[in-house]
Amino acid sequence: MKIKTGFLILFCGVLSIGQTFSYQPTEEEQQELTTLKSQLREAISGDNIALWNLYAQARDLEIGIQAPEKLNYKLQHLRDYLLTILDDKKELLKRDAKDKKSEFLTLYQGSGVASAEPLSENCIGRYPTLDAMSFAYDFPTSLSIAIWYRETSCGFYLPKNGNGPFQIISKQYGNGSLDRALFEQTIKDFLEFSKKKIERYNSKNPETPIRLGYDSINYKDLYKFAGLYNGLSGGTVYGEIGPANPKYFLEKVPGERENGKRNGLFLQVLKVLEWEVK
Incomplete structure (x- = not known):
């Protein structure tokens, strides 16, 4: 799956999650969160390249543009949300492979x-x-x-x-x-x-x-x-x-x-x- 920057902007139009920033999302925005997270997970399910690409785009957009506070809030949370998914999947596989790596080294x-x-x-x-x-x-x-x-x-x-x-x-x-x-x-x-x-x-x-x-x-x-x-x-x-x-x-x-x-x-x-x- 090739995920375009426009896909991110579409999500950023409504996404807000997680931590506390100076911008406070409305109750309606918070209610949209569960649905959006589900859609996002579905979009990257089983496709770790798409997951990396989407995370990198969110990170670079957040760094590279002078955006209104509301959009920055959403970009930062999108970045952090995707990074958490990436790290969790990676670290699980890394833990499972540690014994195999140790055995290879011993050999x-x-x-x-x-x-x-x-x-x-x-x-x-x-x-x-x-x-x-x-x-x-x-x-x-x-x-x-x-x-x-x-x-x-x-x-x-x-x-x-x-x-x-x-x-x-x-x-x-x-x-x-x-x-x-x-x-x-x-x-x-x-x-x-x-x-x-x-x-x-x-x-x-x-x-x-x-x-x-x-x-x-x-x-x-x-x-x-x-x-x-x-x-x-x-x-x-x-x-x-x-x-x-x-x-x-x-x-x-x-x-x-x-x-x-x-x-x-x-x-x-x-x-x-x-x-x-x-």
Whole structure:
């Protein structure tokens, strides 16, 4: 579902909920609340991307316009209401997945986690945004952050080549400074790009699909995804694929690549998971 800004304005014409602001809603407006909340929940039911988009639009409208007190009141409450729904759904799934993440970490403790490069503040400083958007698109947050790290060291800037923080060569963002709106656009582009890569692989390999999700991660599919994202070994999307440059995935893992300068994709995923489950 693609939710337009006009949809928000329509809701804001009558919506008021929750907290106490200087503007006090009328009894009639309060009576409309139950119906509107029900309609809103129905509009985003089962569609977490629509939920994120609607929340982001409400947030940005509330910040970006000089509106009358009544409209500001409604925008703020719409934003907070949607954020509560988003956070509740996300945190429930996160709690349910915590044991699986811990088991995955235990299974691969011998892969060099203890000696890996520590997580930088850059990589976790924007975790809430990456986590919320990864949840919306049903994609592992740890993998989103690990790709950002491998491509631009979690840099909050636009690289000179114009391909953005996630280095998507089909996109051009310019170079220089980066603001929140454009950063969120690059995350959206990355997630959509990644999901399409996975969908294409799965359509050609229905018996061995890649199964990566917000609450689901495994070594085999991470390795396949590294090939899809960074360049395929053998140039084919059939079968047991992997990256053309294994260093991208395995750098600093004990063995022939343990003397690498920075974490490979796999170790960075593990470091983020380790941080998440603490």
